[in-house]
Amino acid sequence: MRRVVVVGASAAGLTTAEALRRQGFDGLLTMIGDERHPPYDRPPLSKQILTGQWGPEHLRLRPESDIEALDLDLRLGVAAAGVDRARRTVALADGSTVSYDTLIIATGVRPRPFPGGRGIAGVHVLRTQEDAVALRDRLGSGRRLVIIGAGFVGTEVAAAARRRDVDVTLVESAAQPLARIIGRDAGRFLTGIHRERGVRILTGVRAAALDTADDAVSGVRLEDGRLLPADDVLVAIGSLPNTDWLRGSGLDMGDGLVCDAYSRCAPGVHAVGDVARWFNPLFGCEMRVEHRTTASEQGMALARNLLNPADAQPFAPVPYFWTDQYEMRVQAHGYLPGHAESAVLDGDLAQGRALIGYSRGRHLTGVLAIGMPFGAVRAWRTAVARRTEWAAAASLPAPA
Incomplete structure (x- = not known):
């Protein structure tokens, strides 16, 4: 194993690269990222960035000197476009190719789009630094924000927006926000906190369409016919694993890149972070976990196993996540x-x-x-x- 390629300049990708170097890997280590930024932290996007407490400069996961010390072949601002497993190469969107002995996929997820929402001014998703800054710059006292989806991203953004005196409406198709994940009691408690802070929460109803005026969003029309006026709309209806670029690779993809308990997808190919669906023996089931801590832990575990194959251990964590609500x-x-x-x-x-x-x-x-x-x-x-x-x-x- 002399050539390792990490696709995804993410927290999972960076942690894997750091762990490989820390444990003695001195071969060629290439990291490919479709964003032009060095690896940065995403949880603050829906919190400190939106409230204005932080600027984008606070998001960097490591100082520039630490990144340089890893001696990476760093390819930023260019997406991976495909994998040839027979030749062990990764094709990039700029037409170049990169050879590997071991491929580590850490491409994360992207927001699930709302039908017909692309290209309309005032319609937002939240995944990148640019997404967060664009939404932050629109939030202000008296402005009307409708959030479609009352999961963790939706409720975190609602809390941040209320701190800036924005008029917030949450639209949730389920009968109880967050109940599917954290249960009815906890979901009911958090819903009550938001209502106490002035968030309007509509449950058991779906958003049907977006109304526009002068090429900008003007409201959200619900399936029951109601119209919610809006200056901005955040679409927070879940995520999709970034696996489209792997079509034709022969890798198993079903709500993520399917791996075994060692994060292995195929000979020489592994996956870590939000994109990975792996078997966790502690719980006896496959899981795909979109949490920062698990992504980093998986990267460290994979590096250890790659460099010590005779003593490889299954990745069996107790996942951890947090959310800040007010x-x-x-x-x-x-x-x-x-x-x-x-x-x-x-x-x-x-x-x-x-x-x-x-x-x-x-x-x-x-x-x-x-x-x-x-x-x-x-x-x-x-x-x-x-x-x-x-x-x-x-x-x-x-x-x-």
């Missing part, structure tokens, strides 16, 4: 989607401080903490990692 931090450990049951294990939601447990089958598979410090949740993370019986979870001592 002054409150919500954090979760484990795998919450598809849970069968949830219950408050500590605290009281009515007091704004609670820990909720989640189960799939007989085991505790995740916990969600609202208004608690990270340290207070650490013991519960351990309980998830140990596959604690769900029946015993409620009797665990509350952290000090």
Whole structure:
């Protein structure tokens, strides 16, 4: 393994490259990124960037000197266009090709578009630095923002916009925002927080079309016929893995690039981060996790396995994510989607401080903490990692 190509100048891609160098890889290391920026952090896009607390210069994951120290063949501002696995080459959009012994795909995801929304002024998605700055510059007191989709991105943007005195309406097709992931109780609690802060939340209804005037958005028309006037619209209806460029490669793609427990997709080809769907033996299922911490951990695990194949270990993390909603931090450990049951294990939601447990089958598979410090949740993370019986979870001592 003398030539490693990382496609995706993302947190996952950068962490993988750093770990390879740190553990002794001294061969040719190429990193390809379709954006012109060096690797940067995306979670602040819906928080500090939109509120104006940070400028884009605060997003860089590493100082320029640290990137230079990696001795990368860095190809920024050019997208990967295809893979020839027989020849072990990656084709780039500028017509060039790059050879590899090992290919690491870290291309992440892109926002799912709203039908007919492309090219209309005032219609936004949120994935890149440019997306965030464009939306930030439109937010101001009295302006009307309609957000289609009340998931984590939608609710984080709603919170940031309310801090700037924007009139915000959230449109959610489900009966309860966030309930599919974090359960009805936690979803109801967070919905109440947003309503207390003045966010208008419409549930159980879909956005049908965008109204325009003078080539700019003027409103969102709902399926039930209502029209929501808008100066700006954010489309936050989920994401799509960036795998289109891999068509014809023969790689298995189904809601992400399918991998085994070692992040391996095919001989010489691996995937990390948001684009990867891999088998997590701790939970006994495939998962694709769009969380910053998991992306970095997967990159480090892959580098270790590539350089120590005789001692390779499956990647079996307890995923972690957080979301900031106004002054409150919500954090979760484990795998919450598809849970069968949830219950408050500590605290009281009515007091704004609670820990909720989640189960799939007989085991505790995740916990969600609202208004608690990270340290207070650490013991519960351990309980998830140990596959604690769900029946015993409620009797665990509350952290000090």
